[in-house]
Amino acid sequence: MLLLTLTAGPSVHDAVAAGVAPIPRSDLSETDRQRVLAVTAPTADFSRAEPFEQMQGGAGTVDKRVNADIFSHPAANLSFEGRQEFMVGNGLFRKDWVSSPASTLASDGLGPLFNARSCQACHVKDGRGTVPGIDPEDKSEAMALLIRFALPSGAPDPVYGRQLQPFAVTGLSGEGRLRIAYEPVSVELTGGETVVLQRPDYTIDTPGYGPLDPDVRLSARLAPPMLGLGLLDAIHPDDILKNIDTPQARRDAVSGRPNWVIDAASGQKVLGRFGWKADQSTVKRQSAEAFFMDMGLSTPLREDPYGDCTAQQAPCRALPHGVQKEQGDHEVPGNLIDFVTVYSSNLALPQRRDVSGPKVLAGKKLFYEANCIACHVPKYVTRRDAARPEHQFQLIWPYTDMLLHDMGEGLADEDGKETLQREWRTPPLWGIGLTKTVNPNATWLHDGRARTLLEAVLWHGGEAKAARDRVVAMSPEDRANLIRFLESL
Ligand code: HEC
Ligand code: HEC
Incomplete structure (x- = not known):
């Protein structure tokens, strides 16, 4: 030791x-x-x-x-067995998921609404994500800056749910495009230097399912390393x-204040640790949440194969999902979540x-x-x-x-x-x-x-x-x- x-x-x-x-x-x-x-x-x-x-x-x-x-x-101190699991997890972290039905059965179930096709698309090379617009060459279907929705009560937007998913499978509308406008803010430093900061302002262009609730608040979060x-x-x-x-x-x-959250499995009060507001208690839970919210993939921890698609988004709920009974009840089976968790827990x-x-x-x-x-x-x-x-x-x-x-x-x-x-x-x-x-x-x-x-x-x-x-x-x-x-x- x-x-x-x-x-x-x-x-x-x-x-x-x-x-x-x-x-x-x-x-x-x-x-x-x-x-x-x-x-x-x-x-x-x-x-x-x-x-x-x-x-x-x-x-x-x-x-x-x-x-x-x-x-x-x-x-460096990961065991041989741990490394094998890490490698499988790495494959899953990089894998591009596709929509259902697909010929590649084990890779389907994406969406119907989604933010990205893979974990890696947001956590670029296991580091931070890129704010949309910074790289004009980037035409990929991935938005590493998540926009969360909440009403003053904490409830989700009745139509759009908890999060903006700008992308959707073929034949379905995405939820809208994010537009960011930056306002300059000058700060003068001792020694004569002036730094111009930029304050972001967000608008959702071309919302795909009618107007957002007028009271909805937006919270932007970039994929962390x-x-x-x-x-x-x-x-x-x-x-x-x-x-x-x-x-x-x-x-x-x-x-400082701890963010106590209720663990869904045990019902116990546990310490939130992950995410920018420490609202997820474990790496596993955060990973399951990502599959569900960001890619529309179900796991034993988050069972709905439609992800963040709400009852008001009927065309989304009418599409096929990726659960195949012979492979279990979820688009991403429990053992795969475990591999992703080993991977996510052991990046050096x-x-x-x-x-x-x-x-x-x-x-x-x-x-x-x-x-x-x-x-x-x-x-x-x-x-x-x-x-x-x-x-x-x-x-x-x-x-x-x-x-x-x-x-x-x-x-x-x-x-x-x-x-x-x-x-x-x-x-x-x-x-x-x-x-x-x-x-x-x-x-x-x-x-x-x-x-x-x-x-x-x-x-x-x-x-x-x-x-x-x-x-x-x-x-x-x-x-x-x-x-x-x-x-x-
Ligand atoms: C659409 C972009 C996006 C995708 C895809 C995505 N993430 Fe994330 N990830 C984020 C954002 C944004 C956060 C911060 C969330 C918050 O603060 O609430 C995050 C946070 C995390 C964290 C917590 C990190 C920390 O330091 O607190 C883990 C672990 C994680 N993601 C794993 C995954 C895994 C595993 C996948 C694939 C199943 C994945 N993510 C897919 C954007 C993404
Ligand atoms: C009161 C607590 C507090 C103090 C004191 C503090 N920080 Fe921070 N720091 C934070 C929090 C919280 C954030 C994240 C804020 C956000 O993302 O909006 C942060 C973010 C950062 C970041 C960016 C991290 C990232 O991943 O994007 C850097 C760099 C940093 N702090 C450096 C410093 C330095 C240097 C000092 C001392 C001059 C300092 N901080 C003092 C709480 C603090």
Whole structure:
């Protein structure tokens, strides 16, 4: 186990002095608990890299050539059997589904309404999606920017359902095309530089099934990268809940909130972890949701083969679906969902680059001093009793607290009246420096509005306003170092 080899690092005493409360963690012995507390305490030494910092995804981190495939490797510590499953899952993640009936029986069932034909079409090379319009060459039937619909009550649009599906199988109308208009927003930085941010505004053109409900709200979400999701699943809930109490010294206005969701299978209240609002509890559930909502494919977790096609969309419900009784009750059988889950849980973190570089270390110090770590919590040691051995007891560096934060009016969904519309889960920052290596058209934040890492930071408001203001006030050199640090992740 990785931790057994750990010798250096701050002491427990430092951890207590830094204001980190003792953590319960029933999976650990008292000795281990103390060691975990010590290694996960925020560092105060920026003169050199911390032990194991380069291995941001623990023992699963890969040391591979940095190219466009860098997000697509299996975790280094995945077993032989795990790798076989990963490969099957990879095939399913890339597979283009087709409409029913088709000669390729095992690949049909797409739609009738859909957002993309494959998982990979949105999660480009296992990284982020591309906002429509950025790549004028792209004529594929995929829209990686999802538009969710909700009435003020939380109910879906009575006709269009929960989500815009711009595409449909032959003979059926899609639900409409998304038009995005950007409004410029100027920010002046200390040192004379002006950054022009772009604020998106969304309209649905040529709606295919009559007008949308006049009260419907739109929430845009871009496909996030797929790295290290099994490790995030293996963070102990106690460690996440501990983050609610930001230590006094780092408080600013920061107060994270867990997103409790009801697990459909058990009826139990569980911690939401995945998606930009942490509204899915596990990788498996999120994957089943993607098959259902984004591709119109049923699974044992989501049984309706018509996906998000509502009772008001009669022509959609009249079309054939892809369930073949001899192959089971679902378009995507349960074992296939399991392979996709193994795949989605085990995409490896790349090693960090230049961890000991003076500019990177200076930027890391600024990241701590600007209080980014109040939300982007640097490190964890995963559960000893995690479901899969490769995720157990790993020292990981995801830079997230896995909690929701009010990020202010600027990042709120279209109609930011209710608190939840201003709330977003702190996204993990690991791997963020390789975003454009993997997808040159990728952009940042929940709706992909930020074209650079600096733009992403300048959009921070609400609980993160103090941190953002510190970045605005930095000297140009400090700001450049802060970005250098982010690029090394
Ligand atoms: C149409 C585009 C699209 C397709 C197709 C798609 N996804 Fe996603 N995916 C997204 C978006 C957008 C999110 C964020 C959702 C949210 O915030 O509610 C997401 C989130 C996820 C997450 C959670 C990641 C995180 O960091 O929280 C997983 C896991 C995932 N998708 C797996 C899949 C799998 C598996 C498939 C194929 C079965 C798939 N996705 C197909 C757009 C897509
Ligand atoms: C109050 C909590 C909070 C603080 C403090 C905070 N962030 Fe964030 N950060 C978030 C949330 C939440 C998001 C996602 C917002 C969105 O997508 O609308 C985010 C997004 C980001 C992103 C883009 C991530 C992506 O995947 O697109 C970067 C980069 C980032 N933060 C860097 C920083 C830096 C640097 C600082 C310190 C100057 C900082 N953050 C301070 C909560 C915080």
